[in-house]
Amino acid sequence: MTAALEAESLYRFFRAGDEETLALRGVSLTVGAGEFAVVAGPSGSGKSTLLACLAGLDEPDGGTVRIAGEPMSHRPETVRARLRADHVGVLFQSGNLLAHLTVAQNLALCRKLPSRKPGPDADRLLEAVGLTTRAHARPAELSGGEAARAGLALALAADPAVLLADEPTGELDSVTEAQILDLLLHRAALGTAVLVASHSPAVAASADRVIRLSDGKVTP
Numbered sequence: 001m002t003a004a005l006e007a008e009s010l011y012r013f014f015r016a017g018d019e020e021t022l023a024l025r026g027v028s029l030t031v032g033a034g035e036f037a038v039v040a041g042p043s044g045s046g047k048s049t050l051l052a053c054l055a056g057l058d059e060p061d062g063g064t065v066r067i068a069g070e071p072m073s074h075r076p077e078t079v080r081a082r083l084r085a086d087h088v089g090v091l092f093q094s095g096n097l098l099a100h101l102t103v104a105q106n107l108a109l110c111r112k113l114p115s116r117k118p119g120p121d122a123d124r125l126l127e128a129v130g131l132t133t134r135a136h137a138r139p140a141e142l143s144g145g146e147a148a149r150a151g152l153a154l155a156l157a158a159d160p161a162v163l164l165a166d167e168p169t170g171e172l173d174s175v176t177e178a179q180i181l182d183l184l185l186h187r188a189a190l191g192t193a194v195l196v197a198s199h200s201p202a203v204a205a206s207a208d209r210v211i212r213l214s215d216g217k218v219t220p
């Protein structure tokens with residue numbers, strides 16, 4: 001069976017003047033449909049860099065990424081954007097909500113993006129993340145937990161085969177973290193390959209598999 005998400009020997013170097021940082025040094029992994037995997041590791045171990053390369057938002061210097069069997073890496077940005085729109089939900093630390101639009105308007109815009117396949121309707125998504133009553137709030141009017149759930153609704157708008165989330169519970173209290181975790185587990189149970197970068201022991205404890213990164217490498 002084709003893995004929903006595959007990475008083979010990913011390398012990523014950053015240069016600033018004479019300084020070279022080896023952020024990823026040969027990372028390989030696969031995540032299957034319905035699997036909930038967590039990438040854990042100390043600050044600076046390469047988690048965010050890995051997720052950005054997997055999402056096609058960054059290009060690895062070496063190695064390959066495949067999404068639903070199709071190469072994502074080393075392809076033009078337009079092709080990566082289409083693959084992302086078709087197959088990948090992304091939830092990054094910077095947030096994915098546009099500040100001047102309400103939650104409902106953000107969702108409506110996301111569903112109108114070119115090449116988006118129709119996902120669940122906006123009302124169902126808002127209900128799934130428990131935000132029906134906050135549909136007309138702007139991001140600045142949301143609590144941290146509500147913003148995290150709204151971001152997740154956006155990431156799920158196209159019913160993605162792969163969901164990539166960087167520290168989705170980073171700023172949240174344990175009750176709100178448990179709510180987000182339930183949503184991620186539910187998503188995996190519906191068949192999405194879920195890969196989350198997280199420092200949280202609660203997130204790691206819920207995962208089917210924990211992939212540990214240290215200095216840009218997967219450790220056994």
Ligand SMILES: Nc1ncnc2c1ncn2[C@@H]1O[C@H](COP(=O)(O)OP(=O)(O)OP(=O)(O)O)[C@@H](O)[C@H]1O
Nearest residue numbers: 014015021023041042043044045046047048049050
């Ligand atoms: N754009 C960049 N330019 C230069 N160095 C970078 C860049 N992005 C990341 N790095 C470096 O690459 C390494 C890995 O960073 P990354 O953000 O992937 O780690 P992380 O495990 O996600 O850390 P955290 O848990 O603190 O978010 C770090 O040494 C970081 O300083």
